[in-house]
Amino acid sequence: MVGLDAIAVGQVARDIVLVVDEVPGPSRTARVRCRRELLGGKGANQAVSLAQLGARVGLLGVVGQDEVGDRLLGQARSDGIDVAPVLRREGTPSALIVDVVDAQGHWRYLEDIPRETLLTEADVAGAEDALRAARAVLVQLQQPLAAALAAARCARSADRLVVLDGAPDDPGGAAELLALADVLRADAKEAGLIFGEPPKDAETALRAGRELLGRGPSLVAVEVAGAGNAFVWPDGELFVPISETPTVDTTGAGDAFVAALTLGLLRKDPHDQTARYAVAAAGATVGHPGGRPDLTAEAIEEQLARIPGS
Ligand SMILES: Nc1ncnc2c1ncn2[C@@H]1O[C@H](COP(=O)(O)OP(=O)(O)O)[C@@H](O)[C@H]1O
Ligand SMILES: [Mg+2]
Structure with missing residues (x-):
């Protein structure tokens, strides 16, 4: 376990992606244009992103003792991810997320994420050595607050880079989580949970970022839906518009984003x-x-050239 650049703490799930022209109403049928079955869940997506970007990465999450769990771990291993910290939980099926995407790029998720596939504080305690050994710990805030806090506390106590993705949903724990963090990254909906409404433009997002910076992190990234992302740090700030790329499905883009952010900081x-x-x-x-x-060096180069103003 020694020598990992990062460990992603979060959901591991079987993803079934179905692309349709239009989501059918009741008693209607739609033909599926494209079907993909993937290793998914935010923790796994972040770990895969990090591995593709060249980092040595581990994963802490939970799968069942089922065949799906075997396959998910097999895929993660072949992606080059250290899966030793992943827990196999008896008596629960592995989590399943069905992503139904229409021709306009609107997604709907059907989620079967049994409570037992979420991390507990005890799970995190059992993985402390792994967390301490990684240079950065990415914590996904859709996990129970107690587990997220335990991971952040452990990483902070070992002086690791603590990266949070999402919005703390419990105001009681939010202050401590933010105080433990080096980085907070929130998409527009998550920023809305923190501030009451999603930021509507660059200026609002930069202001939200500055406000969050005062609560602990030394780098904050906040999304403005459909427009770009505001980045704020103690002696600078920047709004980066989204690249000119036709959107098929934004799913996982935030995970790739937070993985790249972490690597740049490392x-x-x-x-x-x-x-x-x-x-x-x-x-x-x-x-x-x-x-x-699917983060190849060419894909990143191509995207950098498509960011307006770059
Ligand atoms: N064309 C694009 N170029 C660059 N970034 C994009 C583009 N479209 C969307 N994004 C970014 O992708 C991210 C999606 O984040 P999020 O909704 O959290 O995804 P997920 O949680 O599914 O990983 C946002 O930061 C958004 O600004
Ligand atoms: Mg997100």
């Missing part, structure tokens, strides 16, 4: 460069259905 690249790198990784993920990233 490499100690300048923050403005890291910001564009993150947006390029997101852009490289929106052109295909499903959350599984």
Whole structure:
């Protein structure tokens, strides 16, 4: 376990992606244009992104003792991910997410995420050595607050880079989580949970970022839906518009984004460069259905050239 660049803490799920022209109403049928069955879930997507970007990465999440769990772990292994920290839980099926995408790129998720496939505080305690051994710990805030807090506390106590993706849903734990974080990244909906409404433009998102910066993190990224992402750090800020790429499905783009952001920070690249790198990784993920990233060096280069103003 020694020598990992990062460990992603979060959901591991079987993803079934179905592309249809139009989602049918009741008693109607739609022909599926494209079907993909993938390793998914935000924790796994972040780990796959990191591996594709060249990081040595581990995964902490939960799958069942079922055949699906075997396949998910097999895929993660062949992606180059260290799956030793993943827990196999008896008595639960592995999580399943069905992503139904229409021709306009609107997604609907049908989720069967049994409670037992979420991480507990005890699960995190059992993985402390792995968390301490990684240079960065990415914590996905859709996991129970107690588990997210335990992971962040452990990483912070070992002086690791603590990266949070999402919005703390419990105001009681939010203050401590933010105080433990180096990085907070929120999509527009998550920023809306924190501030009451999603940021409507670059200025609002930059202001939200500055406000969050005062609560602990030293880098904050906030999305403006359909427009771009605001990045704020103590001595700078930048709004990076989204790249000019036709969107098929934004699923997983935030995971690719946060993975690239983490890697840029680990490499100690300048923050403005890291910001564009993150947006390029997101852009490289929106052109295909499903959350599984496909982050090649060429795809990133191509995306960097498609960011307006770059
Ligand atoms: N064409 C694009 N180029 C670059 N980034 C994009 C593009 N379209 C969407 N994005 C970004 O992708 C991210 C999607 O995030 P999110 O909704 O959290 O995805 P998920 O949670 O499914 O991984 C946002 O930061 C958004 O700005
Ligand atoms: Mg997201």
